[in-house]
Amino acid sequence: EVQLVESGGGLVQPGGSLRLSCAASGFTFSSYSMNWVRQAPGKGLEWVSYISSSSSTIYYADSVKGRFTISRDNAKNSLYLQMNSLRAEDTAVYYCARDEEVERGGYYYYMDVWGKGTTVTVSS
């Protein structure tokens, strides 16, 4: 079964740090790009970060650039999100999501497998 399982969430004070992990199973992790997407309480989805299969390409949303670092370990089938200088507005459920692509005269990308999420609460 294709599965993503996030962990590492919790309560942290403003200015603190947290490292999220996402364990992948049931597919060849090293062949896929990955994303982190978050959802603040009662709000919509916000894409956070992207990493290519080889880690050669990385993107961040402006809201987290300079504070968050995405990484992966293909040998361990794991994706990570290091979150520093956390703010109250970073409070959210964080999902990891697999990036799939299909070629149809151009490459179309979509997130086809999602984890159940891990909750991060930034509060004093």
Add this chain to the structure above:
Amino acid sequence: DIQMTQSPSSLSASVGDRVTITCRASQSISSYLNWYQQKPGKAPKLLIYAASSLQSGVPSRFSGSGSGTDFTLTISSLQPEDFATYYCQQSYSTLRRTFGQGTKLEIK
């Protein structure tokens, strides 16, 4: 950044109704548009990719159309399990994979 705007923000409908949700991009995104469904407390689920391609396992009552800046998600005959929040997302700019603000579909 490409902005995605969905309408309406919320919608009340009955089982059996035909429902259409609209998503508009702030610039042309060709067919680089995906639709997701999310139920309370659950992860999002991919419904449609590349504007009109149905993801495997998704019921055929869901369909997507559009290109350029205007897109629609249509549910041909609402079922009880379809009451959820729906999000569009552009993948034209891989640098910023923006989502729409969501459309909450509620039971009338």
